[in-house]
Amino acid sequence: MDMYGIILKKREGGALTRDEIEYFVKGVTDGSIPDYQTSALLMAILWRGMDMDETYALTRAMKLSGDVVDLSGIDGIKVDKHSTGGVGDKTTLIVAPLAAACGVKVAKMSGRGLGFTGGTVDKMESIPGFKTALEPEEFFKQVREVGMSVIGQTAHVAPADKKLYALRDVTATIDNLSLITSSIMSKKLACGSDAIVLDVKCGDGAFMKNEEMAAELSNMMCEIGKADGKKTVAVITDMNQPLGNAVGNSLEVIEAIEVLKGHGPKDIEELALKLAGLMIYLGGHAKAADEGHEKAKAALENGAALEVFRRFVAAQGGNPGIVDDYKLLPQHSIEKEIRASSDGYVAEIKARGIGLASQHSGAGRATKEDEIDLSAGIYLSKKVGSAVKKGDVLATVYGNDAGKVERAAAEAEKAFKISDKAPDAPVLIKRVIGL
Ligand code: URA
Numbered sequence: 001m002d003m004y005g006i007i008l009k010k011r012e013g014g015a016l017t018r019d020e021i022e023y024f025v026k027g028v029t030d031g032s033i034p035d036y037q038t039s040a041l042l043m044a045i046l047w048r049g050m051d052m053d054e055t056y057a058l059t060r061a062m063k064l065s066g067d068v069v070d071l072s073g074i075d076g077i078k079v080d081k082h083s084t085g086g087v088g089d090k091t092t093l094i095v096a097p098l099a100a101a102c103g104v105k106v107a108k109m110s111g112r113g114l115g116f117t118g119g120t121v122d123k124m125e126s127i128p129g130f131k132t133a134l135e136p137e138e139f140f141k142q143v144r145e146v147g148m149s150v151i152g153q154t155a156h157v158a159p160a161d162k163k164l165y166a167l168r169d170v171t172a173t174i175d176n177l178s179l180i181t182s183s184i185m186s187k188k189l190a191c192g193s194d195a196i197v198l199d200v201k202c203g204d205g206a207f208m209k210n211e212e213m214a215a216e217l218s219n220m221m222c223e224i225g226k227a228d229g230k231k232t233v234a235v236i237t238d239m240n241q242p243l244g245n246a247v248g249n250s251l252e253v254i255e256a257i258e259v260l261k262g263h264g265p266k267d268i269e270e271l272a273l274k275l276a277g278l279m280i281y282l283g284g285h286a287k288a289a290d291e292g293h294e295k296a297k298a299a300l301e302n303g304a305a306l307e308v309f310r311r312f313v314a315a316q317g318g319n320p321g322i323v324d325d326y327k328l329l330p331q332h333s334i335e336k337e338i339r340a341s342s343d344g345y346v347a348e349i350k351a352r353g354i355g356l357a358s359q360h361s362g363a364g365r366a367t368k369e370d371e372i373d374l375s376a377g378i379y380l381s382k383k384v385g386s387a388v389k390k391g392d393v394l395a396t397v398y399g400n401d402a403g404k405v406e407r408a409a410a411e412a413e414k415a416f417k418i419s420d421k422a423p424d425a426p427v428l429i430k431r432v433i434g435l
Contacts, residue, residue, distance in 0.1 A: 001023050003027070003033055003037040004037075006020050006023070007040050007041050010041060010044035011044045013048045015050075015051055015053070016054050016057075018057040021054060021058050024041065026061070026065075028163050028164060029066075029160045029163070035167060039171045039173070042164070042167060042179070043171065043173055045176060045178065045179060046176045046179070049176070052220070054178065055178040055181055055182060056227045058182040058186075059186050059189065059224050059228070062160040062164070062186035063186040063187075063189045063190045066158050066159040066160070066190065067154070067156040067157060067190065068189075069157075069191050069192035071107050071140070071193065073140055074105050074107065074140055074143050075105075076103070076104075076283070077194045077195060078105045078106070078107050078143075078192065078194050078195075078283075079104050079105070079193055079197065079283045080107075080108055080188060080191055080193035080196045081096070081099075081106075081108065081198075081279060082188055082196065082197075082198050082199065083199040083201065084201050084207060084217075085201065086117060086201045086243060086351065087116065087355035087358070088118070088242035088243040088244045088245075088246060088247045089199075089201075089239075090118075090120075090244065090246070090252040090253070090255060090268070091243070091271060091275060092108065092110060093123065093150075093252075094256050094259050094260060094268070094269075095275045095276045096148045096312075097148065097305040097309040097312065098273070098296045098305045099148075099283065099296070100147030100148040100305075100308045101305040102276070102285050102292075102295045102299055103285045104280055104283035105143050106143070106147065106149070106150075107139065107143045107148075107149060107191070108150045109152065109153040109187075110151075110152065110153065111152070111153055112152070114365060114368065115355075115359065116352055116359055117205075117364075118249070118363075122372060123252050123253055123256075124253075124316075125374065126249040126250035126253055126329055126330055126375070127253060127313055127319065127322055127329070128319045128322070130313065130316050130318035131317040132150075132316075133152055134151050142312075147308060148308065149312070149316065151316075153187065153191075157187055157190045158186040158187045161182075161183050161186050161187060164183065168183075177217055180207065181217065181221050184198075184221060185221055185224045185225060189228050189230065195230055195231040195232070195279075195282035196225055196232045197275055197278045197282065199271075200214045200221075200234050200235065200236050200237070202214035202239060203238055203239040204239065205239040205240070205241075205350070205351025206351075211430050214236045214430075215236060215431070215433060218234035218236060218433040218434070219234075219433060219434075222234055222434035233278050233435055234434055235275060235278065237428055237429055237430060238426055238428050240350075240351060241349040241354075243271065244264070244265045244267060245265050245379055245380045245381070246377065247354055247378045248361065248363040248376050248398065249363055249374045249376075250374050250377075251375075251378075251379060252377070253322070254326050254329065255268070257306075257323055259300075260300065260306040260309055267383070267428050269300070270428060272296075273297055273300070276292070276293075276299075277294075278432070278435075280292035280293075280295050280296060306323070310323055329374075329375070330374040331375050332399055332400055333400050334405050335396050335397065335399075335405070336397045336409045337396050338393070338394045338396070338397070338409055339392060340388040340389065340390055340392045340418055341390065341418065342390050342418055343389050343390050344388060344418040344419055344420050345388065345418065345420075345421065345422045346382045346386045346418060346423075347384065347417045347419040348384065348416070349380065349415055349417075350414075353411060353412065353414055353415025354378060354395075356411050357408040357409070357411035357412035357415065358377050358378050358408065360411055361373070361377055361398065361399040361404055361405055361407075361408035362399045363376040373401070373404075375398060376398055376405075376408075377397075377398055378395050378397050378398070378408065378412055380394070380395045381393045381394060381396070382394050384426050385422060385423060385426070387422070388418060394416055397412060
């Protein structure tokens with residue numbers, strides 16, 4: 001077997017065997033296949049596609065390219081949750097406590113933000129003292145005792161994906177469903193949970209620009225999860241406008257706490273209850289998704305989920321006092337308001353534009369090495385459908401660098417569109433796949 005033959009076979013539209021795919025992934029992982037051959041195969045896959053058998057073989061080989069976490073020492077059904085990435089998406093910080101408060105065990109690994117999308121690890125690092133790296137035994141112990149732990153994904157999880165993703169990123173080979181599925185699912189399957197709830201975003205601020213593409217990706221990911229023996233469900237959700245009102249690390253931690261206190265924006269509360277309800281159902285703590293939803297709602301209303309959140313923060317070395325005093329979180333020194341230029345209705349708030357603005361404010365990184373300002377970001381005072389008068393505040397940009405705040409405000413202003421007519425109400429939760 002050699003790489004030339006594998007590239008040629010795919011270039012001509014052939015289906016690769018499991019052995020060929022394993023040979024490729026092993027060579028990518030140990031560095032024996034040069035980047036030019038890997039890139040050539042990625043481009044051939046992009047043009048010719050892969051069938052489900054090939055996609056599963058690729059996912060499985062990538063999963064086995066590094067550590068596979070063994071969570072069997074934790075009793076009960078472990079349920080993971082993953083978002084394909086968006087703007088203002090702080091749902092993990094709400095959903096995991098809701099599910100854990102209802103008896104689900106959540107042993108989760110998350111990533112950092114890059115470009116215009118955020119990452120849970122950065123948000124958690126805005127909590128003073130919070131540790132996002134734990135020894136395996138500490139991680140397991142916390143899940144047993146608190147019901148949840150969220151740590152940063154280590155380099156040992158699906159290392160083949162790290163190399164392949166870096167090459168896809170610079171060879172215009174990101175947008176292929178089999179490559180996206182294998183990238184996401186290899187990492188999720190290596191994290192060891194028994195069931196997975198996927199939040200597949202679609203719209204301006206997401207990889208999948210429309211619902212049909214998101215449904216295709218969801219079907220493929222659910223099928224691959226099931227082929228690997230994991231119950232997998234996907235929820236397709238809107239990412240045309242940011243989720244909630246806060247975008248930026250400590251701002252999003254505050255908003256997550258507000259939701260857990262029952263005072264948060266209704267869109268994010270609705271999505272968090274939906275995802276938590278599905279986790280509670282897949283975790284065996286409800287007979288149906290609706291009952292899971294009711295249980296999640298009760299855990300929100302009676303404060304049980306907020307209590308889990310406090311214990312989670314304290315267990316990972318963070319100061320749980322942040323729940324009652326937001327001033328303990330990183331503080332900004334500069335703010336700039338963006339105001340409506342006319343009367344009307346907010347017709348559009350482009351998620352991608354707000355994500356870029358947040359990145360410019362200092363909250364996000366352009367390259368993996370960039371330092372970020374954990375206090376920076378944007379707070380939206382209006383959402384799509386809000387009626388506005390000329391001069392009303394639409395959003396406020398926060399940060400500590402006047403130049404960055406100015407640049408962010410200019411970008412954020414472009415993301416808003418005001419029209420005379422009220423727009424149709426956006427539908428946040430579009431459909432559930434795989435139940
Ligand atoms: N997220 C991933 O982890 N991989 C992809 O290919 C796309 C989104």
